[in-house]
Amino acid sequence: MADLEKESGDLLERLTQVLHERKQADPQQSYVAKLHHKGQDAILKKIGEESCELVMASKDQDPAKVVAETADLWFHSLVLLGWHGLQARDVLAELDRRMGLSGLVEKANREK
Numbered sequence: 001m002a003d004l005e006k007e008s009g010d011l012l013e014r015l016t017q018v019l020h021e022r023k024q025a026d027p028q029q030s031y032v033a034k035l036h037h038k039g040q041d042a043i044l045k046k047i048g049e050e051s052c053e054l055v056m057a058s059k060d061q062d063p064a065k066v067v068a069e070t071a072d073l074w075f076h077s078l079v080l081l082g083w084h085g086l087q088a089r090d091v092l093a094e095l096d097r098r099m100g101l102s103g104l105v106e107k108a109n110r111e112k
């Protein structure tokens with residue numbers, strides 16, 4: 001489990017680095033550069049599309065497609081984080097902070 005955690009973190013770090021470099025790349029040569037060149041609305045549109053495609057893959061009971069569409073959604077979410085100057089590690093830190101805190105308990109605390 002510790003190995004898997006490290007590998008996942010390393011992969012997200014590597015991808016974040018590539019996405020950061022691509023922000024300055026030629027939009028003709030890089031999909032990520034093209035999205036940044038088009039602007040935030042283009043990134044948000046892709047996130048909307050990929051979310052819908054994930055919902056449909058799940059409704060179709062298609063596990064391979066669920067994995068592929070989740071990858072698309074995660075990827076475009078990373079691009080959006082980059083747009084805001086944020087990184088995968090910011091989200092990992094937030095998930096780590098929440099680890100072990102039941103969603104039900106957290107919600108109850110919020111309502112006090």
Ligand SMILES: N=c1c2ncn([C@@H]3O[C@H](COP(=O)(O)OP(=O)(O)OP(=O)(O)O)[C@@H](O)[C@H]3O)c2ncn1[C@@H]1O[C@H](COP(=O)(O)O)[C@@H](O)[C@H]1O
Pocket residue numbers: 015018019022029030031032033049071072075
């Ligand atoms: N992980 C990904 C990744 N996942 C999905 N995509 C692209 O996301 C796009 C959108 O997917 P869709 O299924 O909506 O396809 P589409 O309808 O043809 O797309 P649009 O015309 O609507 O944009 C496709 O072009 C996919 O190839 C990705 N493009 C890039 N990466 C990573 O980002 C790196 C940098 O990519 P470039 O910026 O292109 O060099 C790559 O080396 C990869 O590691």
